[in-house]
Amino acid sequence: MTELSLRGLTKRFGNHTAVDDVTLDVPDGSFICLLGPSGCGKTTLLRLLAGLEEPTAGEVSVAGQDQTNVPPEKREFGMVFQSLALFPHLSVADNVAYPLSIRGRPRAESRKRADELLAQVQLAGMGDRRIHQLSGGQRQRVAIARGLAIEPKVFLLDEPLSALDANLREQMQVELRQLQQRLGVTTVVVTHDQKEALTMADIVIVMDKGRVQQVGAPMEVYRDPANAFVAGFIGTSNLLPCELTDASSLTLSGQRLALDPADRVKCSPGQPAVLSVRPEDTRLGPAGEGLEARVVFIRDLGESTQFVLDHDGTEITALYAPDARSDLKVDDRVGLGFVPGKRVVLPA
Amino acid sequence: MSGNRRTVTPAWLAALPAGWLAVFFVIPFAIMLAVSVAHRVPGGFFEMGFELDSYRRFLSPFFGGILLTSVLISAAAAVICVTLALPFTLFLSRLRRRGQTLVLVILLSILSLSEVIVGFSLSTLLSKTAGVGNFFVWLGLLEESRSYTPSLFALMTGMCYLALPYSVLVLYPPVSRLDPELGEAARMMGASPWRAFRTVTAPLLRLPLFGALILVFVFTLGVYLLPQVLGQPQHWTLSVHITDQAVFQSNLPFAAAMAVLLLLVSLAMVGLTLLLGRDKGAEA
Numbered sequence: 001m002t003e004l005s006l007r008g009l010t011k012r013f014g015n016h017t018a019v020d021d022v023t024l025d026v027p028d029g030s031f032i033c034l035l036g037p038s039g040c041g042k043t044t045l046l047r048l049l050a051g052l053e054e055p056t057a058g059e060v061s062v063a064g065q066d067q068t069n070v071p072p073e074k075r076e077f078g079m080v081f082q083s084l085a086l087f088p089h090l091s092v093a094d095n096v097a098y099p100l101s102i103r104g105r106p107r108a109e110s111r112k113r114a115d116e117l118l119a120q121v122q123l124a125g126m127g128d129r130r131i132h133q134l135s136g137g138q139r140q141r142v143a144i145a146r147g148l149a150i151e152p153k154v155f156l157l158d159e160p161l162s163a164l165d166a167n168l169r170e171q172m173q174v175e176l177r178q179l180q181q182r183l184g185v186t187t188v189v190v191t192h193d194q195k196e197a198l199t200m201a202d203i204v205i206v207m208d209k210g211r212v213q214q215v216g217a218p219m220e221v222y223r224d225p226a227n228a229f230v231a232g233f234i235g236t237s238n239l240l241p242c243e244l245t246d247a248s249s250l251t252l253s254g255q256r257l258a259l260d261p262a263d264r265v266k267c268s269p270g271q272p273a274v275l276s277v278r279p280e281d282t283r284l285g286p287a288g289e290g291l292e293a294r295v296v297f298i299r300d301l302g303e304s305t306q307f308v309l310d311h312d313g314t315e316i317t318a319l320y321a322p323d324a325r326s327d328l329k330v331d332d333r334v335g336l337g338f339v340p341g342k343r344v345v346l347p348a
Numbered sequence: 349m350s351g352n353r354r355t356v357t358p359a360w361l362a363a364l365p366a367g368w369l370a371v372f373f374v375i376p377f378a379i380m381l382a383v384s385v386a387h388r389v390p391g392g393f394f395e396m397g398f399e400l401d402s403y404r405r406f407l408s409p410f411f412g413g414i415l416l417t418s419v420l421i422s423a424a425a426a427v428i429c430v431t432l433a434l435p436f437t438l439f440l441s442r443l444r445r446r447g448q449t450l451v452l453v454i455l456l457s458i459l460s461l462s463e464v465i466v467g468f469s470l471s472t473l474l475s476k477t478a479g480v481g482n483f484f485v486w487l488g489l490l491e492e493s494r495s496y497t498p499s500l501f502a503l504m505t506g507m508c509y510l511a512l513p514y515s516v517l518v519l520y521p522p523v524s525r526l527d528p529e530l531g532e533a534a535r536m537m538g539a540s541p542w543r544a545f546r547t548v549t550a551p552l553l554r555l556p557l558f559g560a561l562i563l564v565f566v567f568t569l570g571v572y573l574l575p576q577v578l579g580q581p582q583h584w585t586l587s588v589h590i591t592d593q594a595v596f597q598s599n600l601p602f603a604a605a606m607a608v609l610l611l612l613v614s615l616a617m618v619g620l621t622l623l624l625g626r627d628k629g630a631e632a
Contacts, residue, residue: 052532073533085533089551102547141542317503321590 002152003028003186004321009058018044020210021058026203029184033197038147041188043082045207046158049188051075060203062153078152078185082159084143086131092118093127096146103150103325116246117145137168144176148183153272155180155187161196173199182286194234198222200308206230228346231276238282238316240275244268244345250275253291253312262341272348279319281342284328289335295328311336354621366519370506384604394601402605409604411589416603418585420615421500425507426564432508433515435521438549440516441524452520455513463510465575471497474578502578507568514567515560522556558625562618569614 004026011019018039026032034042051072061070067075087095087111087133088211093114094101100110115127121141131139140160147155160176161169177200180187191197193295197204198218206213206221206229214226225231228239242252246269259265267273284293284307293316297308300322307328309316316336387397389525405411414462440451474496481493496502526549534544572587586606592605 050536052535060376072532073538075536076538077536079536081532081533083527083529085527085529087530087548087552089548089554098534098547102534102538102543146537246602301453 003030003063004188005061005064007059009045009048009060010056011041011048011053012056017210018278019048019055021046023058024205024212024215026188029186030061030202031180031200032186032188033201033204034188034207035191035194035197035204036192036213037235038192040207042207043190044317046156046188046190050077050079050156050209061328069234072122076150076153078147079157080147080155080157080160082162084139084160084163086139086146088131090131091344092123092129092131092134092142093140095131095147096127098146099150101222113149114145117149118142120148121145121175135255136164137172137324140164140172144179148179148185151183152185157187157189159190159192161191162193163342165200169193169196170199176200198234204234206233210231225276225344226266227275228276228348231316231346234244236279238279239274240277240311240314240316241348242273242275242345243271244271250263250345255291259343260340261317263343263345265335265345267345270301273345274348275338276344276346277338277342279317281317281339282316283337284318284320284325284338285335285337287333287335290337291335293334293336294330295330295334298328309334309336352595380604380607381566381602384608386601386604388599388601393598402599402602403609405602406609409546414584414586414589415609415613417583418587418610419617421503421507421575421583421585422568423617425504425568426561428504429511429515429564430519430560431506433512433519434553434557435561436512437516437519437523439525440520443489444555448524455516458509458513463571463573466506466510470502470509471577474502474505497505497578498580498583500579501584503575503583506574506578509569511567512565515564516561518560519553519556522553526552555625558621565621566614567616569610596621 004024005020008026009019009022010017022045024208036042036046044053048055051060051067051070055068058068061067062075087098090120092100093111096114096117097110099269100113105113113125115124118124118127118141121144123138123141123145126138131142136336140163141159149156157176161172164172173196176189180200189197189200201218203215204218204221205215213220214223214230222234225234225237226344231237231241238239240252242250242257244250244265245256247259249256250273251257252275252277264284272292283290290309293309293311295307296310296315299306299308303322305320305322305325307318307320307325309318382396383394384402385398385400386394387399388394388402413434443451457586465591472533476493476495477479479496481490484490485493488619530548531544534548535541539547569585570587572585572591575584575588587610588611590603590606593606
């Protein structure tokens, strides 16, 4: 069953198009990440879903019912804002119980439900504290509990973890994902952090310039990017301009390169193309084999070693296990190759 | 503020405003206190001394009624003014930057008008011969032009006109700092716009709202010309009577005593308002 459905959703501010003709179907109970650089329209899209912005065109429906002109208070959605928007004049429990008291539930019942929700997010016994007495991570959890208080049809989160430090952020990503799976609520998270998206999402929606660039499972988007933008934005990719000679070979810096049947080709011969290869699928051989390259910089990252190379003015990154290539030094000449089957040819 | 010795601002700088306060406020107030207990010489001026005659004279139903009128008129002006200023300021904060500046400049220019100009302009505007009544006749709303002044309505209009810029200026900074996501969060959780305002926006603005109430209250307590121009004799406030005693009756001790009492009453009201406005902890 399709829970959340968008049809040609468009939002223009003056002559700037923030969200451009977005059509999407979100399956019931799935975890969606809207991923893109800042200004790509992902937050505007989320606000359109919430009803906080009115679309210029298109419609939003939930379980087959049109919601486009339904005000936010009638949509029965939960939302966590980027600023969290916790109410400083209310206690933690009253914040969580706010949507229940708005619906006129008895005070004792609301409080009981608030305590249950707080226990779910590991804040049992904190109900009587004030918001300013909590740490960043605890506030985060209160905002999540408050968003889930009415058992929303759809749970929306706008960059919910961006204010947390790196360790806590990773921990909260896992917690949020586990909580969502336990409750089975359809969830849409906006993020600019691709790791966050890959950690949590069932489906990643990559956006740029107001348009959806690719929709897919995290590994699908990573392994099989639809275009050069997605290849460059999700993880790191080496992008090399090339020419597709025919269906099974391409020309790169004057050298012919035979393609493997497992390589993905997303454009047709004659079209300007780029070869996209992940750093971990880049191989360094002896000089003279493959493409000519020079080691420019070596970074030891602990769990891996990164080689930054220069090939004909293009920067290339290769990734190896630590000490696997201790033979290489800065300024060494090497032969650059790519693992067959892991190469993607995209339209330039 | 802190006990840190290496503060950027040297402590002696505080001596400047302290000296200013002493010379221009504390000393004149001390003189006024001394005059209020001085002995009045009928037909003459006064000679220094200590007697409570002036205060005793105030303890009559007549002056008690005037004090009550003053407090009620100022309190009403404060409530009306802040009730108008809050939606106005909320609306203002949602305008674009340039629009906000323009409105604020216009509003501030009202401050350059003196009580005299505002009083006589309103008195003309609300009069029978040249006033707004003629406009209503022209519109066909009235058979015959009528006068709307002097009246309580005219007095309130004048006081609110004078005090509105102050209340907007007090409310504007906190209102424009208010995170719009707070109101949106309330909407997402099922609150109608009015409910969101009542349960989130208004409680968050409680302190500035009390601040604006106090400011307008104290400000209008001191207004002494408008009640004479726009009000009927029963609307004459204590400030009018202080002026009357000091200027026309030459009874400075009694005027000073009334001024001291007015000050005490304002202080008491301010204290009461602050007490009400205190954070009472968690409440739904």
